[in-house]
Amino acid sequence: MGNLAIKIEDVSKLYELGTIGTGTLSRDLQRWWANVTGKEDPFMKIGQENDRTRRSDTNFMWALKDIDLTIQKGDVVGVIGRNGAGKSTLLKLLSKVTAPTTGKIFIDGRIASLLEVGTGFHPEMTGKENIYMNGAILGMRKKEIRRKFDEIVQFAGVEAYINTPVKRYSSGMYVRLAFSVAAHLESEILIVDEVLAVGDAEFQSKCLGRMESVSKNEGRTILFVSHNMGAIRNLCSRGVVLNNGRIHSTGTVTESIAEYMRGNLSERAVVTRPSDPSKDLEFLDIRVVNKSGEVTGNILSGDSFELQATVNVRRYRENATLSFRFTNQDGIPVLTTALDDYLGQYRLTQGEHSFRIKIDPNVLMPGKYEVLAAIFETKVQMFDLLEQAVSINIENYGTLYRDSDRKGVVAPVFPWLVSETGINK
Amino acid sequence: MDKTKQEMEIHGEQRWSEVLKPKDNLLNIRLGEIWRYRDLIQMFVMRDFVATYKQTILGPIWFFIQPILTTIMFAVVFGGFAQLSSDGMPRLLFYLSALTIWNYFSECFTKTSSVFITNASIFGKVYFPRLIIPISIVVSNLLKFLIQFSLFLGFLIYYLIDGGYPIKPNLAILLLPVLIIIMAGISLGAGMIFSAMTTKYRDLTFLLTFGIQLLMYATPVIYSVQSIPEKYRGWVMMNPLSPVVEAFRYAFLGTGQFSVFSLTYSASFMVVLLMVSVVIFNRVERTFMDTV
Numbered sequence: 069m070g071n072l073a074i075k076i077e078d079v080s081k082l083y084e085l086g087t088i089g090t091g092t093l094s095r096d097l098q099r100w101w102a103n104v105t106g107k108e109d110p111f112m113k114i115g116q117e118n119d120r121t122r123r124s125d126t127n128f129m130w131a132l133k134d135i136d137l138t139i140q141k142g143d144v145v146g147v148i149g150r151n152g153a154g155k156s157t158l159l160k161l162l163s164k165v166t167a168p169t170t171g172k173i174f175i176d177g178r179i180a181s182l183l184e185v186g187t188g189f190h191p192e193m194t195g196k197e198n199i200y201m202n203g204a205i206l207g208m209r210k211k212e213i214r215r216k217f218d219e220i221v222q223f224a225g226v227e228a229y230i231n232t233p234v235k236r237y238s239s240g241m242y243v244r245l246a247f248s249v250a251a252h253l254e255s256e257i258l259i260v261d262e263v264l265a266v267g268d269a270e271f272q273s274k275c276l277g278r279m280e281s282v283s284k285n286e287g288r289t290i291l292f293v294s295h296n297m298g299a300i301r302n303l304c305s306r307g308v309v310l311n312n313g314r315i316h317s318t319g320t321v322t323e324s325i326a327e328y329m330r331g332n333l334s335e336r337a338v339v340t341r342p343s344d345p346s347k348d349l350e351f352l353d354i355r356v357v358n359k360s361g362e363v364t365g366n367i368l369s370g371d372s373f374e375l376q377a378t379v380n381v382r383r384y385r386e387n388a389t390l391s392f393r394f395t396n397q398d399g400i401p402v403l404t405t406a407l408d409d410y411l412g413q414y415r416l417t418q419g420e421h422s423f424r425i426k427i428d429p430n431v432l433m434p435g436k437y438e439v440l441a442a443i444f445e446t447k448v449q450m451f452d453l454l455e456q457a458v459s460i461n462i463e464n465y466g467t468l469y470r471d472s473d474r475k476g477v478v479a480p481v482f483p484w485l486v487s488e489t490g491i492n493k
Numbered sequence: 494m495d496k497t498k499q500e501m502e503i504h505g506e507q508r509w510s511e512v513l514k515p516k517d518n519l520l521n522i523r524l525g526e527i528w529r530y531r532d533l534i535q536m537f538v539m540r541d542f543v544a545t546y547k548q549t550i551l552g553p554i555w556f557f558i559q560p561i562l563t564t565i566m567f568a569v570v571f572g573g574f575a576q577l578s579s580d581g582m583p584r585l586l587f588y589l590s591a592l593t594i595w596n597y598f599s600e601c602f603t604k605t606s607s608v609f610i611t612n613a614s615i616f617g618k619v620y621f622p623r624l625i626i627p628i629s630i631v632v633s634n635l636l637k638f639l640i641q642f643s644l645f646l647g648f649l650i651y652y653l654i655d656g657g658y659p660i661k662p663n664l665a666i667l668l669l670p671v672l673i674i675i676m677a678g679i680s681l682g683a684g685m686i687f688s689a690m691t692t693k694y695r696d697l698t699f700l701l702t703f704g705i706q707l708l709m710y711a712t713p714v715i716y717s718v719q720s721i722p723e724k725y726r727g728w729v730m731m732n733p734l735s736p737v738v739e740a741f742r743y744a745f746l747g748t749g750q751f752s753v754f755s756l757t758y759s760a761s762f763m764v765v766l767l768m769v770s771v772v773i774f775n776r777v778e779r780t781f782m783d784t785v
Contacts, residue, residue, distance in 0.1 A: 071507075072507050075507070075509075083783055161513065162513075163619070163620055164513060164620035165616070165617060165618065165619070165620055166779070166780055166783055167513065167514070167515055167779040167780050168513060168514070168515050169515055170515055171515070172512055172513065172514050173512070173513040173514075174507070174509040174511075174512050174513075175509060175510060175511045175512070175513070176507070176508060176509050176510050176511075177510060178510075181618075181619065181620075188615050188619070190540050190543070190544055192543055192544050192547040193540065193543055193544075197539070197540075197543070200536060201536045201539075201540060204530070204532045204533040204535075204536040205533060205536075205615065205619055205621060206619060207529075207530065207621060208532075209529075209532055210532045210535075233547075
């Protein structure tokens with residue numbers, strides 16, 4: 069036995085977009101026949117090489133390209149990347165849902181994937197029947213399920229309803245039961261994709277706890293995909309950053325998270341504008357700066373950050389002021405901060421002014437925000453307006469990590485004062 | 494720990510239990526793997542039964558009602574109105590015998606032909622040998638066949654006791670398992686080819702219902718081969734399903750054409766069809782998720 073669990077060699081995955089095939093059955097049949105008899109594809113364009121491994125028409129998309137990766141046994145690897153980076157495709161290949169276009173994947177050990185929990189659940193069947201069904205789909209033998217049955221039921225907390233059809237279950241119970249089956253599967257390699265997006269906070273922490281114990285006590289290899297950096301950091305020892313279907317970097321989980329945050333420049337963290345003489349007052353530069361002084365739109369929810377703005381005043385206007393408004397992805401203006409809040413009647417005299425607005429940690433809920441910047445005289449005149457000046461992505465991290473489904477638009481952390489008042493006897 | 498996987502590869506010091514590649518041997522149906530998942534076949538069969546008859550008032554009685562109603566309808570329309578010959582047999586028995594074995598074929602075929610589409614959501618998330626589902630369909634329909642078969646036996650015994658009809662069950666009954674295997678094999682093979690093609694061309698699903706009806710008329714279900722003009726008999730017997738239906742009828746009723754040669758023809762057809770279908774199915778199952 070070697071010490072590698074997974075070795076991925078030069079793997080790529082091509083997806084065909086738009087229509088599949090030549091469009092009609094008869095032409096496809098001819099093409100198939102030509103293929104079988106070793107002749108040339110009669111519908112190939114002249115000069116075009118029908119090499120699927122190299123062709124990159126507009127109709128094709130490499131979901132993964134040239135992936136080389138080795139994973140040691142017992143490693144807990146966090147797969148990090150933006151939407152569309154290829155994370156899910158990678159997990160799909162590993163769990164054999166679809167085959168790679170090129171390259172080879174070597175695996176040592178049984179793989180269990182929690183790509184989506186509850187696969188194969190039938191609403192008419194009871195909880196018990198579904199446990200067996202779902203377990204069998206995941207590759208468990210009947211006796212294996214029987215042995216773990218009580219544990220599974222107990223973990224899911226559905227003891228009382230085990231002989232009830234699952235269509236009578238609440239959605240929470242349903243998910244708990246489904247996760248529980250998968251979590252008790254005996255496999256050397258576990259693949260987990262965002263299952264924690266479901267269920268209530270208590271159950272989520274239970275799942276994380278289960279995964280921690282699986283990796284630490286049982287020494288299993290885990291591949292974990294999540295957008296929750298806190299969960300990744302807590303659970304994983306190593307990280308892989310994917311970007312546009314390629315491996316951007318690999319390393320320890322701390323390095324990888326840092327790499328991901330730094331590399332994630334798609335957020336408009338800075339806007340610089342040329343001076344416009346027709347304006348009396350104008351923004352020259354607005355940027356988002358994290359705690360360490362780097363310009364980035366990716367901010368961890370537990371960190372403070374700064375908005376920095378440079379304003380050019382060509383002509384003094386007595387009542388001019390400026391403000392920034394944060395709007396979340398639901399379009400709700402979450403907060404506005406204005407110059408007069410803090411500095412009272414600061415006079416925007418002729419010349420350049422630089423402002424640094426320090427935003428406290430734990431103010432904004434994790435999510436994306438657009439920042440509107442305006443210089444104006446209240447109810448009189450707008451001097452300069454940038455509707456979407458910069459955008460900020462607050463990454464879930466730290467205190468909130470066990471509760472990624474928290475409701476609300478702000479996320480301040482308040483002091484909780486506690487005193488034991490004794491028990492009434 | 495399970496180490497029965499076929500693909501072991503030594504790669505330096507490292508041993509691998511599995512290697513995933515773009516292309517695999519298309520004739521390799523990985524029987525060992527299917528065997529490891531045998532419990533899943535059982536679960537699918539059970540699910541099929543539970544799902545079909547839950548929340549119906551009559552429940553499993555439907556297994557009996559369906560063939561009886563069809564048989565009565567055939568007896569009235571084809572036997573009564575159209576005066577088609579039933580070889581001197583009681584009409585009910587004549588139609589029921591053929592329908593029992595025909596239903597097994599048509600049910601298996603219809604269900605397997607939509608395997609990829611109806612199970613796309615499961616296939617997209619979990620891996621298990623895809624052949625498990627067609628196999629479980631064949632098995633679960635075998636159970637339904639046995640239920641309908643017992644119904645047929647009931648009628649057969651009734652008419653035997655009643656006398657008055659020249660019913661002569663004979664030793665060909667021993668061939669029943671062979672007949673069932675041929676029917677299962679052909680429906681599985683045809684269904685798998687269809688299911689592989691329907692992932693790309695959904696149009697085929699519309700053709701299917703029509704095609705099965707047509708096929709039934711090309712098979713001696715509502716008529717016997719003896720009753721049709723000599724010049725058409727050869728054509729009807731070209732249909733690999735015909736010898737099976739005829740043999741079934743011959744075994745239990747003693748009427749109909751029975752020849753080892755034509756049954757061998759059906760069996761060979763089944764083997765070739767199964768091989769072709771496995772190749773096509775294997776080809777599609779690896780990447781069909783990308784096209785559905």
